Amino acid sequence: MEEIDVPSVSTKLQKTLIQYHSIPDDTWSVAKKSSDVTVWRKPSEEFGGCLYKVEGVVKDVTNRIVDYIRPGPYRLQWDSLMTTMDIIKDFQQGCCVMSYTTAGQLLNIISPREFIDFSYTTKYEDGLLTCGVSIEYEAVRPHCVRGFNHPCGWFCVPLQNNPEHSFLTGYIQTDLRGMLPQSTVDFAMAGSLVNFYSDLRKALKKS
Numbered sequence: 001m002e003e004i005d006v007p008s009v010s011t012k013l014q015k016t017l018i019q020y021h022s023i024p025d026d027t028w029s030v031a032k033k034s035s036d037v038t039v040w041r042k043p044s045e046e047f048g049g050c051l052y053k054v055e056g057v058v059k060d061v062t063n064r065i066v067d068y069i070r071p072g073p074y075r076l077q078w079d080s081l082m083t084t085m086d087i088i089k090d091f092q093q094g095c096c097v098m099s100y101t102t103a104g105q106l107l108n109i110i111s112p113r114e115f116i117d118f119s120y121t122t123k124y125e126d127g128l129l130t131c132g133v134s135i136e137y138e139a140v141r142p143h144c145v146r147g148f149n150h151p152c153g154w155f156c157v158p159l160q161n162n163p164e165h166s167f168l169t170g171y172i173q174t175d176l177r178g179m180l181p182q183s184t185v186d187f188a189m190a191g192s193l194v195n196f197y198s199d200l201r202k203a204l205k206k207s
Helices: 006-021 062-069 182-206
Strands: 029-033 037-043 050-058 082-090 095-102 113-124 127-134 148-159 162-175
Touching: 006 113, 006 127, 006 148, 006 162, 029 182, 037 182, 050 148, 050 182, 062 127, 062 148, 062 162, 062 182, 113 148, 162 182
Parallel strands: none
Antiparallel strands: 029 037, 037 050, 050 162, 082 095, 095 113, 113 127, 127 148, 148 162
């Protein structure tokens, strides 16, 4: 693993996510909608796939929600898509490098994937932003395709009229790599993002 300039990478990552957060609403098209979660998409400027945006209210306080999302002991317990997670290197100031694998999807049409991400969590307005981006890393886990996350992240802020609930907004742009039709990727990504909220809400309620 190459040496990481942590201040530079984390600052650039944060600026990129804040830029995504200010993209006008009419730029997005709806990819999937449930009763309490909406997923949008638009062409990514980073690669040939899509940037996805997902929003929904989660009934818990901001800090606790982000503790369940960012790299740490909780994430692997509840995220049905994630099968392994290891912290490769822990930096100060909310930064780390993590390795994780995801399960196969759509009857294994999308096979298991491995990701190596730099992760950063910081304050944002009255809440938090936890974000990440894949980095180059030589070792590849057997029987896994190495995927690549372009800048991704989650904004979590308390609702003004009810700070015990939070508004959670995610931006995801994952290059799954391999020979996959874009329509298959769109279907899998939209569904997994809706499931993410469902899994997260269940885990928070259960604990």
